[in-house]
Every structure is written in structure tokens, then in C-alpha cells.
Amino acid sequence: MHHKSGQARLVALGSIRLIITNRDVALPWNDILFYAIDLSTFSSIWYWLAVAVTWATASHWILGVPFDMILYSRRYGAQATEDLENMVAINARRLISTMDVAGHWVTGFLAFLLTGIASMGFIYTLEIAQGVFLLVFPLVFVVMINLQAARQFQQQMPEGKMLTRRLLRMRIWIQCIAVVSIFVIAVYGMYFNLSAPVGF
Numbered sequence: 001m002h003h004k005s006g007q008a009r010l011v012a013l014g015s016i017r018l019i020i021t022n023r024d025v026a027l028p029w030n031d032i033l034f035y036a037i038d039l040s041t042f043s044s045i046w047y048w049l050a051v052a053v054t055w056a057t058a059s060h061w062i063l064g065v066p067f068d069m070i071l072y073s074r075r076y077g078a079q080a081t082e083d084l085e086n087m088v089a090i091n092a093r094r095l096i097s098t099m100d101v102a103g104h105w106v107t108g109f110l111a112f113l114l115t116g117i118a119s120m121g122f123i124y125t126l127e128i129a130q131g132v133f134l135l136v137f138p139l140v141f142v143v144m145i146n147l148q149a150a151r152q153f154q155q156q157m158p159e160g161k162m163l164t165r166r167l168l169r170m171r172i173w174i175q176c177i178a179v180v181s182i183f184v185i186a187v188y189g190m191y192f193n194l195s196a197p198v199g200f
Contacts, residue, residue, distance in 0.1 A: 055181070058139065063170070069083070073164055092157075096151060
């Protein structure tokens with residue numbers, strides 16, 4: 001197909017210039033900002049960095065305790081183990097007290113928020129909402145694991161090696177959730193990108 005002389009053509013996706021009759025014309029600043037931010041989700045490196053950082057953080061902090069502190073207690077014992085026990089007990093009490101005071105409000109707000117994001121993503125087909133939902137929803141299971149452990153520790157607090165084993169087992173479960181979540185995001189992201197119209 002022949003193009004008429006002087007007809008505007010858009011350069012490759014990600015470019016911020018138009019070519020009109022072989023002359024460069026800069027796009028308006030809002031279009032430049034749109035291209036810089038790039039609200040596409042599953043093909044954006046920023047989204048995958050957010051996925052990696054989110055699950056790395058979730059796997060590192062177990063019931064509010066950093067993973068290196070668990071390893072330090074397992075390796076050296078004594079004072080390190082006592083510090084670990086105290087920190088787990090404090091964090092468990094704080095989590096339980098927070099849920100006892102505002103648990104219903106927090107649960108209702110999260111349910112409302114997730115429902116809204118899911119509706120925007122899968123009913124109105126907003127890509128960024130789909131990406132946020134697939135990232136945030138599995139974290140609900142992480143919170144449930146931490147909350148269940150906190151209630152168990154409040155009733156009977158394990159000590160020493162038993163505590164480190166429980167925390168390491170929790171980390172394994174969280175990592176399993178992370179693997180499943182990342183796999184689902186990757187599969188859905190490939191499906192979304194392959195089924196999207198060319199040029200969008």
C-alpha cells in the first residue's frame with residue numbers, strides 16, 4: 001500500500017518522536033511522560049522488579065523477624081537465640097493485639113480493595129489492575145500464615161531449635177506461595193501479551 005506524501009507515521013513503540021514529511025516533531029510533554037512511565041504491566045521491567053522485591057521481602061521477614069537473625073540464632077545459639085525468642089514473642093503479641101482491635105476493619109478494607117482492583121482488572125480489562133491483583137492477592141496467604149503462627153506462639157511459645165525450625169518451615173511455605181504466584185503471573189503475562197492486538 002502506498003502512503004500519501006506528508007502523511008504522519010508513528011515510529012516504533014517506545015519512541016517519543018513523530019516523523020512527518022521526513023521532519024522530526026517532538027511529542028507534547030504529557031505523551032513523553034506517558035511513554036516514560038509506560039502503564040503496560042506484564043511487559044514492563046519495573047513490574048517484574050516489583051514482583052521480585054515483593055517476594056524477596058516477604059521471604060526475608062518471617063513474623064517480623066529477619067531471616068539472617070534466624071540463621072544467626074541457629075548457628076550461635078545462646079544470646080542470639082534469646083534475642084530471637086524475645087523478638088518473636090513481641091511481634092506475635094503486637095500482631096494479635098492489632099487484629100483483635102481492628103481486625104474486622106482491616107479485613108473489610110482489604111476485601112473491598114481487592115474486589116475493586118479485581119473488578120477494574122478483569123471486568124474492565126485494565127492491565128495494571130490485573131498485574132496489581134496478581135501480585136497482591138497471594139500476599140493474603142502470607143498474612144494468614146503469619147497470623148496463624150502468631151496465635152499458636154501466643155498459646156505455646158516454642159524455644160531454641162524448635163522455634164528456629166518453625167520459622168524456617170514458615171519461610172518454606174512462603175517461598176512455595178511465591179513460586180506459584182510468580183509462575184501464574186508469568187503464564188498469564190505471556191497469554192496477555194500474545195493475545196493483545198499488534199501495536200498496543
